[in-house]
Amino acid sequence: MEKKKTVVKDIDRSIYDWKNEDKYSYKSEKGLSKEIILDISRKKKEPKWMTDFRLKSLEIYNVMDLPTWGPSLDDLDMNHIVTYVKPETEMKGSWSEVPDEIKNTFDKLGIPKAEHEYLAGVGAQYDSEVVYHSIKEELVKQGVIYTDMETAIRDYEDIVKNYFMKLVPPNDHKFVALHGAVWSGGSFVYVPEGVHVDIPLQSYFRSNSPGAGQFEHTLIIVEKGAKLHFIEGCSAPKYNVTNLHAGCVELYVKEDASLRYSTIENWSRNMMNLNTKRASVEKNGTIEWISGSFGSKVSMLYPMSILKGEGARSEFIGISFAGKGQTLDTGTKVVHAAPYTSSTISTKSISKDGGAAVYRGSVKVAANAHHSKSTISCESLMLDDLSRSDTIPALDIMSDQVEIGHEAKIGRISDEVIFYLMTRGISEEEAKAMIVRGFAEPIAKELPLEYAVEMNNLIKLELEGSIG
């Protein structure tokens, strides 16, 4: 008799695959040139330093090579990527002013509803520009700034100039150089000293235009003793041409401050997601990354925490689910650059139907970072033998007064565990479902409720027999 297998259902993408007609008020030429960049900068009426910065980034982009490691980027042809698509609307402060078609898209994604129910502020980006931004009145009164990057450059130029791409310089890698040249949209958050923003802020990035690139820039500054939870969501409908996402996130966590940055990334499977995220954490500050990767054709995403101040702390919790045709090369980087710093990394990955899930990470402990601690744990689950699951961690330790522990596990659902649960009166199917849910649970419980529900919907189980 053929062994029955439990089928883990593919992700239902119908909500995300909603397409609008590709309408825009301005769209740049395909490819990349000085003229295109000058054009974008002119359209945005930017100050000269920003125009110069874009041009310098372009120069760096032109001389840098592609990564010689990681997934294949052969499908990406920069000469066919449209770097700037301005939607047919200016930024609005009320959903009723946003054009119906765009508003409907965000309605389907549940953004206005979420805003109403559990968010303190929302930003919504459609292709290259932010179309909606709002923040609760009481936060504004406390001096919290939450706006789109274009407005930030205009209204808070000094702050932006001080921080913009200082943490992630354009010479970091090729796609950051590209970002520096063509970035558009994104959110700017400033939380003044001592202010606790208890309800999350959320920015949602939607890419609608086929063959386009999205290059939003998120800059968050959490001042001394302040606190923030920021949620980032992203999706795009499926097209037959390759889209590119090369966003950049810079997080500055000051002394005693804390920031939680949650992402559920669910790009369509024609997306190359080459995103760069980095946090710098000062004395006794905390950064927490919650990262779920479900979509895209190829992802290369490794949020980095630089623990600069004594006692700084980072936590990374990640889950990825690679299905057919997907290579999700994700992980995290931590640099312990001060004494008494600590980091924990906990990742889970599931691969099925020929998908490849790769954990790639690095933990570096500088010579001065004595009494630092790091704990790393990676687990992967393979659901069939068509798929691939790799763990590629690196530890680099230059101090002798440290405690570092790394653990990784790969495997299938053990028959013993199933048997044990069955002796406790649980059916075989239920036991297996419990195990898969249990596998993802530690991540799910760190997400805001609505996201946890979304994640559970993403990993739908159809139980029929054994897993694996």
Next chain:
Amino acid sequence: MYNKDDILDKKNDKIMDQEKDKITENNIYDKKENQNEDEMINWQALNPIPVPTWRWLGVNDRLIKGDPISEKSVFPPYQFKILNLSKLDVKVENMNEEKNSHLQWKDFAIDGISQQVGMQVVKQYNSGFYLETKARQKSKEAIQISYEFKKEQNVVVDNNLIHAMEGSELTVIVDYESLDNHVAYHNGLTRIYCEKDAILNYIIVQKLSEESTHLGACIAKLEENATINYIIVELGSKNNITNVRNDLLGNQSSANIHTVYMGEGQRELDINYICNHYGKESKSNIEVKGVLQDQSNKIFKGTLDFKKGAKKAVGQEEEYVVLLSDKVRNRSVPLLLCTEEDVSGQHAASAGRIEEDKLFYLMTRGFSEVQAKKLIVEATIRPVIDRIEEKTLRDAIYEEIRRKINHG
């Protein structure tokens, strides 16, 4: 897969690295400028990991500093010493072209450290043994082969072949030792073929002088239910580059690598172990215990690769490092690669300073700090060294390690 272009692209790396280096200090493996490109290229990509990662970590491959011995060199012949042979019923010959070029050994890919390093052994060897066991012959005693380095004989390029016949069991001990302080160059390759049910215990002890170069590679192919147990003790040399690759071809085959390494002075260790699981229910276990002091610098790379079809294979990998100085650099890259669902793989790496309370406890018992450290290091390496059955060898290793732990 590993891409040779990687080597040529490091100029751009530098740009990328600048920012990171500010935080993390200079990469010790930074490329030397003004090297003669032609000569260096092949020597740079030593000991690559099967899947590369970020270049700035400097772990994908490495170069040895200083000029390697040129390809055209002819090395004066060298005769190893052999102990215990008379007691054993095994066949040992000096390496010869008939064996070297035999078809059986042809399909061993010799690119473990690099194609060029492997070719130097296969083409220019000046020593080496061919060892063959008798089928179903189980030997209790170990055969001991030693390569001694001294001023007059400071280059050994040894090409070794071990054919473990069906059902046989044997322990082979190979010693590489400097008898004086003269700089030695060693490049060795051992190709091992274990037939069905064979068990081979292969013990390597390396004690070359401080400025020496040690390139050591082993490649083993294992048939059904065959087992190889390595015990590797690395105590000497300056450039220490070692590679062990096991192809677990047969069902229920198993490979165990137990290693102790000691980093001291300016030593640079690059250890690259790979276990490729093909056979069903094949097993591998990598256990590494290290001690780093002074300004030593180590990269340990260990890969468990579960190939499709290796159902119910089990792999384990563990590294523990004791750090005795704040000038050491300790890098570890434990890889788990998997294209088969029905396997279980685990790896763990940990590093730590000797806990202060442990030290304190020992010192309250009347031990000096150095004595206490020696005790703790000894306790760390014991699980590996105590696997060696020959007491004299075991004692000599403990003695050597105790002597080397010099200060705090």
